[in-house]
Amino acid sequence: MLTDSARGARPLRQRRVRPRFWLLDFYGSAIGKKAVMAVTGIMLLGFVLAHMLGNLHMYQDADHMNHYGEYLRTIGEPILPHTGFLWILRAGLILAFIFHIHSAATLTIMNKQSRKTGYKGGRDYIAANYAARTMRWSGVIVGFYILFHLMDLTWGVGGADYTRGEPYQNLVHSFQREPVAIVYIIANLLLGMHIYHGAWSLFQSLGLANPRFNQWRRYFAMSFAAIIVIGNCSFPIAVMTGLVDLPK
Numbered sequence: 001m002l003t004d005s006a007r008g009a010r011p012l013r014q015r016r017v018r019p020r021f022w023l024l025d026f027y028g029s030a031i032g033k034k035a036v037m038a039v040t041g042i043m044l045l046g047f048v049l050a051h052m053l054g055n056l057h058m059y060q061d062a063d064h065m066n067h068y069g070e071y072l073r074t075i076g077e078p079i080l081p082h083t084g085f086l087w088i089l090r091a092g093l094i095l096a097f098i099f100h101i102h103s104a105a106t107l108t109i110m111n112k113q114s115r116k117t118g119y120k121g122g123r124d125y126i127a128a129n130y131a132a133r134t135m136r137w138s139g140v141i142v143g144f145y146i147l148f149h150l151m152d153l154t155w156g157v158g159g160a161d162y163t164r165g166e167p168y169q170n171l172v173h174s175f176q177r178e179p180v181a182i183v184y185i186i187a188n189l190l191l192g193m194h195i196y197h198g199a200w201s202l203f204q205s206l207g208l209a210n211p212r213f214n215q216w217r218r219y220f221a222m223s224f225a226a227i228i229v230i231g232n233c234s235f236p237i238a239v240m241t242g243l244v245d246l247p248k
């Protein structure tokens with residue numbers, strides 16, 4: 001077999017290690033990926049809560065809901081152009097979403113590799129593995145749901161009657177299709193599971209997991225998930241039961 005020097009490769013001692021930007025090094029480590037997953041998770045939690053609270057306008061009437069949709073497009077005017085602020089929010093949301101998925105996927109690969117090389121983390125390892133497994137499939141299903149949701153209520157290609165600028169009517173048309181309303185309810189229950197595990201483990205990922213506060217962490221994760229699930233599931237239920245209907 002040829003040795004390194006016979007192949008013309010430089011001996012290890014002489015190889016130059018190019019310095020990398022510290023943020024890339026940080027993101028390359030398991031701690032960095034966990035921190036990114038936690039921070040982007042907090043951003044996504046903030047969006048999901050604000051989105052659910054905004055949708056409560058539907059319980060007022062069509063005008064309130066539609067004006068609220070229009071108001072979101074005008075924030076920051078005249079300093080920003082029409083929909084400028086919304087696009088800044090969208091860009092932040094898309095970046096948070098991409099990094100959330102990328103850090104989760106690459107952390108899973110790192111974990112698999114460290115397991116192959118014999119690392120065993122005992123009790124924590126079993127708990128993390130259980131949470132990670134449910135997080136993975138609930139995350140993938142929620143991802144598909146968001147894609148359908150955008151097709152349905154933002155791009156208007158989900159098969160229901162759709163008019164740009166009339167989110168109230170679009171919602172009612174969409175949820176009047178019972179199978180769609182049921183898919184929304186199931187997807188939001190899964191989202192609730194994902195949020196519960198995520199809101200619980202983000203403290204650990206940020207190094208804020210003092211066992212004295214475990215009970216509080218559990219309350220926080222449970223209440224946050226419950227508020228989102230109850231709020232979001234109430235919308236399709238309200239349309240299916242006729243509590244919310246098209247304006248006369």
Ligand code: HEM
Pocket residue numbers: 048051055069090146149150153154165166167168171184188191232233235236
């Ligand atoms: C039953 C629960 C939900 C209802 C009734 C609802 C309703 C809506 C409506 C009406 C729009 C379009 C707004 C417009 O016309 O400008 C919208 C957009 C959107 N929704 Fe939802 N939503 C729900 C749950 C969710 C969840 C759980 C997520 C994410 C996890 C989500 C993510 C989004 C996103 C990313 C947009 C696009 C926002 C934009 O770029 O303007 N929604 N939603």
